[in-house]
Amino acid sequence: MQWTEEQYGTTVPKFDEEHKNLFRFVNQLHRSIVESKDRSIVKHNLDALVSYVVEHFRSEEEMMQSKGFEGYEAHKRSHDKFVETCANLQEQFAAGQDNITLETMQYIKNWLDSHIPNTDRQYGPFLAGG
């Protein structure tokens, strides 16, 4: 995934930077799935991505709350649902029941591709400058 201002810019520099980092983790996981047969490397990259997702969501949620952003509840529900899906994925993968496939990867990318422009962008005017 390649971050561009047009596609993903939120007008909040802190979160634009975090989204760029997020894309690095996504690309790293994608590469390890394509290039590596080693499950431990894929697991490491999956865990790193999910940890960063959790950290990033927390930082958005804290700022939305502190600014009294009215879309906070709906935004948090969207985050919680994605984290739950990721946690199930981690659990299944760690238990050896599943592989992280390119299809799974596409799901993660599609989610971000929709969430950042459609949901994150809504907080821009409320959080910019903070």
Ligand code: FEO
């Ligand atoms: Fe940038 Fe709401 O995730």
